[in-house]
Amino acid sequence: xxxxxxxxxxxxxxxxxxxxxxxxxxxxxxxxxxxxxxxxxxxxxxxxxxxxxxxxxxxxxxxxxxxxxxxxxxxxxxxxxxxxxxxxxxxxxxxxxxxxxxxxxxxxxxxxxxx
Numbered sequence: 001x002x003x004x005x006x007x008x009x010x011x012x013x014x015x016x017x018x019x020x021x022x023x024x025x026x027x028x029x030x031x032x033x034x035x036x037x038x039x040x041x042x043x044x045x046x047x048x049x050x051x052x053x054x055x056x057x058x059x060x061x062x063x064x065x066x067x068x069x070x071x072x073x074x075x076x077x078x079x080x081x082x083x084x085x086x087x088x089x090x091x092x093x094x095x096x097x098x099x100x101x102x103x104x105x106x107x108x109x110x111x112x113x114x115x
Contacts, residue, residue, distance in 0.1 A: 021102070024054070028106040033114075040111050047107020048100050055099025059092050 031050055037043035 024102075025106050028103055029110045032107050032110050037111060040108070040115065043107045043111030043115075044104055047103040047105075047110075049103070050107070051100040051103020052096060054103065055096035058099065059095055063092070 028047060028050055032043055032046055035042075035046045037046055
């Protein structure tokens with residue numbers, strides 16, 4: 001079985017994250033438009049809640065699915081279970097919080113642009 005180099009593996013992962021971020025940014029914007037916040041604070045709160053919900057669902061799904069889909073990255077000691085593999089619960093909390101910050105950022109930018 002051919003394995004990609006570590007650099008190529010991480011570059012592909014980074015590219016996938018950029019593309020998914022752009023796609024989810026559009027979905028978040030659509031949801032915020034649907035919610036129709038009247039103020040910046042309402043828009044920011046909506047984005048934060050959307051991000052936290054997305055993060056919670058993604059954490060659960062990825063923690064279950066990724067070990068079956070992901071080959072180990074050469075040289076990093078992983079067995080393929082990238083999410084939560086050998087990490088503390090704080091990893092999941094930080095990952096959920098990062099999604100919340102993403103939602104807050106998207107909502108803030110979108111609300112400023114549309115109000």
